[in-house]
Amino acid sequence: MGDTRPAGMPYPEFANPPVIEVACGVKFEALPKFRVAHFGLFWAEVRNDFPRCEHALPMDLDVSSLANLTGIVPRIWLINHADDRLIQMQHNRFLYNWRKRKDDASYPRYATILPPFRTFFETFSRFVEREGLGEIKPQEFELTYVNHIPTGPAAEVASNVSRIVFDMDWLAEKHSFLPEPRVLNWHVAFKLPGDAGTLTAKLNPAKRRGDNADILVLELTARGLYSQGPLSDMWKWFDLAHDWIVFGFKDMTTLEAQRDLWGLNG
Secondary structure (H helix, E strand, O other), X not given: OOOOOOOOOOXXXXXXXXXXXXXXXXXXOOOOOOOHHHHHXXXXXXXXXXXXXXXXXXXOOOHHHHHOOOOOOOEEEEEOOOOOEEEXXXXXXXXXXXXXXXOOOOOOOHHHHHHXXXXXXXXXHHHHHHOOOOOOOEEEEEEEEEEEEEOOOHHHHHHHHOOOEOOOOOOHHHOOOOOOOOOOOEEEEEEOHHHOOEEEEEEEEEEOOOOOOEEEEEEXXXXXOOOOOOHHHHHHHHHHHHHHHHHHHHHHEOHHHHHHOOOEOO
């Protein structure tokens, strides 16, 4: 994996980062000969690692097509023994996810997530070629990090968020009529260098599963590819996307939160 970090900038390391899910994916031109039966054929190749299978609606599904399901190829999830890693497949997408399933589970780090994604995607690519299903022509790569950040009571989210994320401060003294907002939504986008795509950041309040605690969900997603778009540049793009997500997270969150909540080293 290459080093695409900003020159002279030390790589931030967090002892307890708030990451609860990572998704690596490829969107490609639809494989015209891909059929439901091919899910089973591919599953047979990886079933030792992913013994469970579940169905899901395809991503980017045209809702109007639900009136006639004939010809719709579904999306499947192949899930590992620990329930914390999965492959998602459909006729124009391949994704690999890590997800936090236990409170005491730690984020396994990008360096241990990307290699199995690469291994299984290359297994899928060989399968597509061997079965004569067409050529994988990338349209978009994707790397997403989902973070869960406790905030305290929902009524205090606007006053608490400024201690976690920069540029999100509700100054009560400047508002003579409006009370503190109860709902907070934030969405920004940044251009990646070299026409490599876009980094988006979304911040929304939510309730955590299990204990129903109030949290902020900070989602960072890089999407795009290099302009020439060959598969040989795929892993270089993911390294760039990861660097921008890591440094972007550090740049948009406060030093107080980084040290006190997530154990920033140094």
